[in-house]
Amino acid sequence: MTHGSTHAHEAHRTSMGVDSRKMAFWAFIGSECLLFGSLIATYLVYKGRSLVGPYPHEILNIPFTSFSTFDLLMSSLAMVLALAAVQRGDMKRGKLWLLITALLGLVFLGGQFWEFSHFVHEGLGLTTNLFGSTFYVLTGTHGAHVTVGVIWLLTLWIQALRGKLGPGNALTVEITGLYWHFVDVVWIVIFTVVYLIQ
Amino acid sequence: MSEQAHATTGTYLRVALILVMITLIEVGVFYVPAFQGVLVPVLLVLSAVKFALVVMFYMHLKFDNRFFTFLFGGPLLLALAVIVSLLFIFYGTVRLRTGT
Numbered sequence: 238m239t240h241g242s243t244h245a246h247e248a249h250r251t252s253m254g255v256d257s258r259k260m261a262f263w264a265f266i267g268s269e270c271l272l273f274g275s276l277i278a279t280y281l282v283y284k285g286r287s288l289v290g291p292y293p294h295e296i297l298n299i300p301f302t303s304f305s306t307f308d309l310l311m312s313s314l315a316m317v318l319a320l321a322a323v324q325r326g327d328m329k330r331g332k333l334w335l336l337i338t339a340l341l342g343l344v345f346l347g348g349q350f351w352e353f354s355h356f357v358h359e360g361l362g363l364t365t366n367l368f369g370s371t372f373y374v375l376t377g378t379h380g381a382h383v384t385v386g387v388i389w390l391l392t393l394w395i396q397a398l399r400g401k402l403g404p405g406n407a408l409t410v411e412i413t414g415l416y417w418h419f420v421d422v423v424w425i426v427i428f429t430v431v432y433l434i435q
Numbered sequence: 436m437s438e439q440a441h442a443t444t445g446t447y448l449r450v451a452l453i454l455v456m457i458t459l460i461e462v463g464v465f466y467v468p469a470f471q472g473v474l475v476p477v478l479l480v481l482s483a484v485k486f487a488l489v490v491m492f493y494m495h496l497k498f499d500n501r502f503f504t505f506l507f508g509g510p511l512l513l514a515l516a517v518i519v520s521l522l523f524i525f526y527g528t529v530r531l532r533t534g535t
Contacts, residue, residue: 267510274514278521314451429482
């Protein structure tokens, strides 16, 4: 979509008066709810059923994960500020907030990589016990979503640097934001269910 | 129900502050032994509040077309039903088998 996308934007409207791309993306997010719902259900069903260690209370690091949670919450703030800036036509700040959002996402991924490495070093592999299997699949799937989000954000940032992203593309940034915030709300649930309720 | 009417920057900052405060409360509650008896319900409520704040203000569902709320809320409720049903089925089966 180009800068002068007002007409293109109107062309994407459905008979219900909503944008078809946004509607499709909300439907996609709905399907993602079911994906993560099934993974969380699997984690909860096998919770406390491991026959051998390491067990969650032995290796989960709450202060470290709290920082990761704070990092992801701040990335959501940066994302809405990026969208607000793009909608205002303030592309200088829009670019800055998009980059900050992507960098905060990278910090989260770095933390997850460190956490996984630490757990493997402590003896928790994917097939060590039920906790390891369900933990890695759930948090790994979330991490894969964060990775996709970071790549998406950096792509938008590069487009903005090349002058190919303007106020006319605000909906594109909004849809990126919907994905990013969804990744954030999934983490809100994982942080509580996996880390805090042991 | 305009699709474009979003919150202000001030609202975004206030929501972020509330989210950080709730996270601090969650971690605090986790470490306080006195809360161990009510830890699960307290944490679930706090988590639900954070979830709702992000969805309402950052994902703009509070201001957007109600159809998006339906598109998101329907599968979300279904996912919650799947989680609760699986827990009941699994733990019910375990209790029947062990007699506890």
